[in-house]
Amino acid sequence: MAEDNIFEIVKQKLNIVDVISLYISLTKKGKNYVACCPFHGEKTPSFVVSQEKQIFKCFGCSKSGNLITFIELYTKKSPLESIKELVSKFNLNIDLTRFSNSITTTTKEQEDLYNINQIANDIFQFEILEINQNEQLKLFLKKRRLTKPLIKEFEIGFADKDKNLCNMLIAKNCSSFNLANSSLIASNNFDNFFNDRLMFPIKNKDGRIVAFSGRSIYNNVEPKYLNSSETIVFKKHEVMFNYYHALDEIIKKSSVYLVEGQFDCIALYKINIKNAVALLGTALSIQNLESLRNCNIVLFFDNDFAGKNATKKNLRIILANQKRYNLKVSFVLNEHSKDPDELYNIDEGKTLSDIACCPVDLFMYLFNEFKQVFQLETNESRKVELNAELFEFVIYLQEPLILKLKEKLIENKIFSIETWNKYLFLYGKENFPLHPISKNNLKASLDSEYNKKNYSKNSNYKKYEDLNFAYSDPSFDRLDFFEEPLIQQPKLITGRNLVFYLIIKTIIKHPQYIANYQLVDFARMAFPNGCQNHKMFLCFLINGIKNNKSIDETNFESYIANNIDLENNAKQIYLDLFKEIMSLKNKEYTKEELDKNLNNWMKETGQSKDLIINLDRRK
Numbered sequence: 001m002a003e004d005n006i007f008e009i010v011k012q013k014l015n016i017v018d019v020i021s022l023y024i025s026l027t028k029k030g031k032n033y034v035a036c037c038p039f040h041g042e043k044t045p046s047f048v049v050s051q052e053k054q055i056f057k058c059f060g061c062s063k064s065g066n067l068i069t070f071i072e073l074y075t076k077k078s079p080l081e082s083i084k085e086l087v088s089k090f091n092l093n094i095d096l097t098r099f100s101n102s103i104t105t106t107t108k109e110q111e112d113l114y115n116i117n118q119i120a121n122d123i124f125q126f127e128i129l130e131i132n133q134n135e136q137l138k139l140f141l142k143k144r145r146l147t148k149p150l151i152k153e154f155e156i157g158f159a160d161k162d163k164n165l166c167n168m169l170i171a172k173n174c175s176s177f178n179l180a181n182s183s184l185i186a187s188n189n190f191d192n193f194f195n196d197r198l199m200f201p202i203k204n205k206d207g208r209i210v211a212f213s214g215r216s217i218y219n220n221v222e223p224k225y226l227n228s229s230e231t232i233v234f235k236k237h238e239v240m241f242n243y244y245h246a247l248d249e250i251i252k253k254s255s256v257y258l259v260e261g262q263f264d265c266i267a268l269y270k271i272n273i274k275n276a277v278a279l280l281g282t283a284l285s286i287q288n289l290e291s292l293r294n295c296n297i298v299l300f301f302d303n304d305f306a307g308k309n310a311t312k313k314n315l316r317i318i319l320a321n322q323k324r325y326n327l328k329v330s331f332v333l334n335e336h337s338k339d340p341d342e343l344y345n346i347d348e349g350k351t352l353s354d355i356a357c358c359p360v361d362l363f364m365y366l367f368n369e370f371k372q373v374f375q376l377e378t379n380e381s382r383k384v385e386l387n388a389e390l391f392e393f394v395i396y397l398q399e400p401l402i403l404k405l406k407e408k409l410i411e412n413k414i415f416s417i418e419t420w421n422k423y424l425f426l427y428g429k430e431n432f433p434l435h436p437i438s439k440n441n442l443k444a445s446l447d448s449e450y451n452k453k454n455y456s457k458n459s460n461y462k463k464y465e466d467l468n469f470a471y472s473d474p475s476f477d478r479l480d481f482f483e484e485p486l487i488q489q490p491k492l493i494t495g496r497n498l499v500f501y502l503i504i505k506t507i508i509k510h511p512q513y514i515a516n517y518q519l520v521d522f523a524r525m526a527f528p529n530g531c532q533n534h535k536m537f538l539c540f541l542i543n544g545i546k547n548n549k550s551i552d553e554t555n556f557e558s559y560i561a562n563n564i565d566l567e568n569n570a571k572q573i574y575l576d577l578f579k580e581i582m583s584l585k586n587k588e589y590t591k592e593e594l595d596k597n598l599n600n601w602m603k604e605t606g607q608s609k610d611l612i613i614n615l616d617r618r619k
């Protein structure tokens with residue numbers, strides 16, 4: 001009934017035009033209202049609000065819904081928080097406690113852990129603000145320039161190894177069962193999980209504390225940073241440090257700084273950059289990108305090897321998903337061998353401010369990276385690998401900027417025209433391996449593949465050479481084979497597909513065969529147009545084997561089915577492909593046969609590398 005549904009009550013009490021007008025400017029047009037959509041960039045209004053129907057719809061990005069949906073999308077808040085915001089802003093006479101059961105989305109077990117984490121955080125803060133008798137802690141706070149206002153702002157605490165947190169929490173009516181599942185105490189003996197560590201609370205998008213990250217106050221203790229183990233309320237890929245704290249500023253500026261750690265966020269806050277977040281030791285996830293939808297993500301990592309790799313790793317994920325989440329990307333060019341926190345300490349933030357406040361776009365980032373590779377003192381083969389990796393990003397520039405980058409690199413004698421053209425031809429393509437995030441593009445690529453196929457009774461066959469394979473094997477050139485079988489015909493696996501299937505079958509049955517191969521070797525294997533799903537499946541398999549040594553034919557099917565990073569449509573595609581491959585009557589390759597076929601397939605990459613090296617030597 002409507003009187004028992006808080007969502008219906010709020011919708012009945014409010015007018016959608018009044019609600020949306022609080023956040024964006026609406027213009028009346030006929031019986032409707034229009035505006036430039038707040039969810040994607042546009043110059044011509046395509047966002048329409050119907051007062052009659054009490055709904056909104058953007059005809060540009062297809063976002064639509066009611067007034068509550070708008071608040072959820074615009075503020076990035078949960079349905080519960082959106083309801084609370086509307087009740088507060090419009091002073092609605094509604095007793096939300098009466099509807100607590102209908103609007104809560106958490107279980108009792110989750111609420112218990114939220115409460116335990118909050119109580120623990122209060123204890124940690126009391127230790128650092130009121131007691132603070134640890135001399136090493138005082139030295140650490142002084143060195144890090146953490147003042148009381150900063151400690152309060154970020155709710156930083158201290159876990160004292162000499163005080164048993166378990167006993168203190170039990171004294172506050174927390175059950176031992178819930179404590180055992182909280183990741184605050186050691187599971188075997190109820191001792192502290194965190195000892196003599198500065199404690200940073202990790203909050204979810206609703207502002208509830210789900211976990212902690214503890215930094216040792218001693219520099220000789222490993223690990224320096226210790227995060228809570230995952231629990232029923234904490235999954236690392238779902239949250240970012242400082243996201244809830246920075247949310248208002250992120251929304252206001254449609255921009256977010258992505259940094260490596262907690263102290264980097266604090267350093268930026270000190271120079272009035274309040275829209276910074278840090279990942280918890282992982283790459284950007286689907287949930288992270290959803291939280292950062294419609295933002296310009298400013299990558300600001302350290303200038304060391306790990307920092308550069310983190311930049312490229314997250315850049316791949318952003319570029320592969322920029323259209324889906326309406327993302328932009330820019331970069332802080334940090335040429336110092338210091339992180340943001342260290343940069344702040346040089347001169348009270350002046351150097352940090354000069355660097356952080358002037359992010360550059362993808363064009364300037366790539367030019368700078370190509371220049372650094374050119375100046376690198378290493379062998380030519382390594383330079384080719386680094387340049388090839390960068391050319392995978394070049395295609396995301398608009399055509400005029402690609403030409404401009406080409407001119408700038410040639411002008412600076414970093415490339416010759418011939419070398420540039422060869423790199424662009426060989427590596428200027430979407431060649432990113434299937435990261436857990438990239439699978440979101442799978443459906444689109446598959447839809448595109450099937451749309452391009454023209455099914456008819458007279459077009460069942462296609463010449464091998466017409467498929468534009470990366471290299472030509474004379475033994476295949478004379479073969480005809482199915483482009484796509486008719487539904488009523490049994491599927492015939494032949495030609496290059498058979499080679500691919502047998503490679504996969506062999507790797508699944510004998511994962512030890514690829515011990516000497518790297519993921520990048522497979523990621524750069526060329527596939528015919530329209531077969532990128534095969535490539536993504538291969539990279540998903542290799543990535544799984546490299547990160548999980550126990551994957552083999554006995555558990556790979558369950559590995560796909562239970563993978564939380566795969567959407568259902570991707571799971572089904574991979575499962576179908578897996579079953580089809582494993583049902584082949586052909587026996588898998590021997591180790592020697594696998595190496596031979598892989599080397600043949602990868603042959604073009606090796607030849608291309610030699611060709612580019614020779615071109616460079618002729619400059």
